[in-house]
Amino acid sequence: MIRALFVSGLARTRGPTAAQVFGDWPGVRADFAGIEPGADARLSPEQLDWADRIYCFEPRHKTRIAALHGRSLRGRTVYTLDVPDLYTFMQPELVELLVNRVGPDLKSA
16 A cells, blocks of 8 residues: 655645545555645644655645655655646646656556
């Protein structure tokens, strides 16, 4: 079982979409969190400990995760997907982009 954590700014569209899409995949559990004040679901050290794979959507998210939770990362890799905040929840273009960028990594694990 692979545990994938998707981290975005406010956790309102990209992260929840990714968690829903990949949470339905066999052998994958998915969760999401945000790193900005006002995020719908704030990132916690427990989520980072839980995750086998950590994906963020923008380079600034990766920087912020390290600043807020560097100790919880314990040298693990945080992958940047380079998916801008241009989409709505479950927008087909976002789903396709996520499947193309994350899918191969989750299938190969």
